[in-house]
Amino acid sequence: MAAKASRAAFGEALIELGATDERIVTLDADLSKSTMTAGFAKKFPGRAFNLGIAEANMVGIAAGLALTGRVPFACSFACFIVGRFETIRISVAYTDANVKIVGTHVGVAIGEDGYSQMGLEDIACIRALPNMPIVQPADELETRQAVAYAVDHPGPLYLRLTRQNLEPVSPPDYRFRLGRWCVLRPGTDVTLIATGGTVFSTLGAAKQLEREGISAEVVNASSIKPLDEELLGRSAAKTGRVVTIEDHSIAGGLGGAVAEWLSELRPTPLKRIGTTTFGESGDPAGLYSKFGFDAAGIARSVAKFLGR
Amino acid sequence: MADARLDAIARACRVQIIRMLTHAGSGHPGGSLSVIDVLVTIMFGRLRHDPARPEWPQRDRIVLSKGHAVPALYAAMAKAGYFSEDALTSLRKLGSPLQGHPDRGALAAIEAATGSLGQGLSIAVGLALGAKLAGWPSRVYCVLGDGEIQEGQVWEAAMSAPKLGQPNHPLDNLTVIVDYNRIQLDDFTAKILDLEPVVGKWQAFGWPVIEIDGHDTAQVSKALDQAEATKGAPTLIVAHTVKGKGVSFMENNPEWHGKAPKPSEAVAAIRDILAIAPDAWDEHLRNDAPTAAIVTELRALERK
Numbered sequence: 155m156a157a158k159a160s161r162a163a164f165g166e167a168l169i170e171l172g173a174t175d176e177r178i179v180t181l182d183a184d185l186s187k188s189t190m191t192a193g194f195a196k197k198f199p200g201r202a203f204n205l206g207i208a209e210a211n212m213v214g215i216a217a218g219l220a221l222t223g224r225v226p227f228a229c230s231f232a233c234f235i236v237g238r239f240e241t242i243r244i245s246v247a248y249t250d251a252n253v254k255i256v257g258t259h260v261g262v263a264i265g266e267d268g269y270s271q272m273g274l275e276d277i278a279c280i281r282a283l284p285n286m287p288i289v290q291p292a293d294e295l296e297t298r299q300a301v302a303y304a305v306d307h308p309g310p311l312y313l314r315l316t317r318q319n320l321e322p323v324s325p326p327d328y329r330f331r332l333g334r335w336c337v338l339r340p341g342t343d344v345t346l347i348a349t350g351g352t353v354f355s356t357l358g359a360a361k362q363l364e365r366e367g368i369s370a371e372v373v374n375a376s377s378i379k380p381l382d383e384e385l386l387g388r389s390a391a392k393t394g395r396v397v398t399i400e401d402h403s404i405a406g407g408l409g410g411a412v413a414e415w416l417s418e419l420r421p422t423p424l425k426r427i428g429t430t431t432f433g434e435s436g437d438p439a440g441l442y443s444k445f446g447f448d449a450a451g452i453a454r455s456v457a458k459f460l461g462r
Numbered sequence: 463m464a465d466a467r468l469d470a471i472a473r474a475c476r477v478q479i480i481r482m483l484t485h486a487g488s489g490h491p492g493g494s495l496s497v498i499d500v501l502v503t504i505m506f507g508r509l510r511h512d513p514a515r516p517e518w519p520q521r522d523r524i525v526l527s528k529g530h531a532v533p534a535l536y537a538a539m540a541k542a543g544y545f546s547e548d549a550l551t552s553l554r555k556l557g558s559p560l561q562g563h564p565d566r567g568a569l570a571a572i573e574a575a576t577g578s579l580g581q582g583l584s585i586a587v588g589l590a591l592g593a594k595l596a597g598w599p600s601r602v603y604c605v606l607g608d609g610e611i612q613e614g615q616v617w618e619a620a621m622s623a624p625k626l627g628q629p630n631h632p633l634d635n636l637t638v639i640v641d642y643n644r645i646q647l648d649d650f651t652a653k654i655l656d657l658e659p660v661v662g663k664w665q666a667f668g669w670p671v672i673e674i675d676g677h678d679t680a681q682v683s684k685a686l687d688q689a690e691a692t693k694g695a696p697t698l699i700v701a702h703t704v705k706g707k708g709v710s711f712m713e714n715n716p717e718w719h720g721k722a723p724k725p726s727e728a729v730a731a732i733r734d735i736l737a738i739a740p741d742a743w744d745e746h747l748r749n750d751a752p753t754a755a756i757v758t759e760l761r762a763l764e765r766k
Contacts, residue, residue: 201595205626206622208615208618208621210580210581210584210614210615211584211622213584214583214615215587217574217584218574218590218591219595221589221592222519222588222591222596223519224595240578245575248565248566251574
């Protein structure tokens with residue numbers, strides 16, 4: 155498989171699933187060309203609704219549609235849709251409406267558009283809701299499976315997708331399961347837990363670290379909520395050192411979730427790699443480098459954390 | 463000419479609103495009393511529903527977007543047979559399905575969680591669209607507070623509803639009622655953030671608008687008929703109401719937006735609602751056992 159953005163794989167998967175599942179509908183807020191639901195809208199015009207630049211209303215309408223038996227995917231940039239948190243909180247989560255909230259264009263990796271378009275706090279917000287799983291696939295194969303899972307999951311769910319292309323990382327026989335992570339590379343000195351766009355660069359970092367004599371276990375944590383507590387506990391016990399890597403704030407994201415779990419149940423030295431500032435404009439590769447999300451940056455942080 | 467049957471139900475619901483709020487010791491009497499005639503006219507005048515099957519897909523739906531007025535909805539639901547009227551005294555108590563604001567998870571037949579103002583109309587639009595897509599005959603009734611339309615999401619929904627589903631599935635199965643009692647929590651709406659021109663705003667957004675006296679059940683019925691007969695677009699009804707309607711000392715008084723009556727005030731309120739003169743009250747209670755039981759119950763609360 156070639157590199158593909160998870161938003162693109164999402165758009166394709168939705169068309170395939172929509173062909174046999176009439177319940178699936180899409181809602182957009184004037185960004186369907188970017189969230190990649192435009193193809194679905196072209197194929198199934200009666201089941202795609204563009205509400206204009208009004209995300210809160212879109213989320214509420216999605217809740218109403220869900221309560222009449224549809225499976226709505228409400229889509230926008232992660233920052234814009236999760237920015238309507240209070241509507242997600244009451245109309246979707248508390249109402250327990252079967253709405254799939256889809257946030258695309260996550261992280262600094264969107265590049266030139268700059269901070270106002272970057273989803274960097276969305277995981278923290280949604281994670282606080284008691285009944286919404288959070289799924290961030292790391293490549294095309296996993297995205298297709300995650301979208302199929304989202305359709306079947308009975309209840310609200312948050313799907314976090316990238317603008318940028320993602321290199322394949324999953325094994326060919328991979329099967330997505332909520333609350334289950336995938337060990338992409340076994341190791342013994344440190345556990346590197348990455349999600350979404352940072353998974354591939356974390357694999358690169360592990361290769362660099364190997365040359366320095368460090369054996370890094372690389373885990374793809376596509377299920378951010380719930381965590382794979384069993385795998386986390388087992389890997390942390392084995393390596394004794396954990397690093398999380400995400401294109402999101404270190405406050406409340408995957409790193410926050412891992413920190414909460416480890417500190418309560420298996421105290422383990424932990425390093426969280428993520429953003430601690432606002433994002434900024436720039437080319438995606440340059441931003442990944444500046445924020446330390448590229449292979450070299452991750453390897454550097456991990457080596458320092460291990461005292462090497 | 464008001465509808466005597468509906469008026470009698472609304473009067474009984476008003477008594478239950480006062481009863482449950484007094485038991486709860488908190489809650490919102492003003493907006494519950496202003497909206498009850500509209501709710502009763504919908505639920506007992508036309509709503510296609512079945513209390514024994516609250517999840518019946520093809521039912522009509524009520525979304526009480528002004529969720530703080532849920533005592534009015536609970537009173538009407540109890541009267542319709544969703545649960546016993548005695549259950550109303552559990553309002554706002556630990557473990558009760560009668561949450562302080564509507565909770566769909568706690569109580570079947572609550573269509574959506576509301577109470578965070580501004581959200582209900584969007585949900586109602588989605589319900590109306592979903593019913594159309596499914597080919598159901600369901601109608602959706604959404605009740606907005608007047609102060610609530612200060613919320614921006616209401617206008618996002620208002621802008622979308624007349625256009626959504628066109629041309630094959632126009633949302634003419636959606637009727638929206640604004641409970642225009644002219645008072646919000648802090649003060650009169652005109653003093654906080656004037657809503658006028660209300661009619662002109664909704665018309666500009668593409669809605670046919672009907673203005674009525676929201677306490678005249680015959681006018682409410684007629685407006686709901688007219689809305690149902692309107693094809694191609696949803697309809698907005700501006701129901702001019704009096705906050706605290708039916709209880710003289712609560713009427714048109716911002717103080718009673720969010721304060722429960724004390725037991726002694728509750729008994730006076732019930733006497734007001736039933737329009738019994740003070741000197742005829744004891745005699746009335748001797749002949750009205752259900753009300754006498756409520757009064758005894760409330761007086762017992764005072765001694766607690």
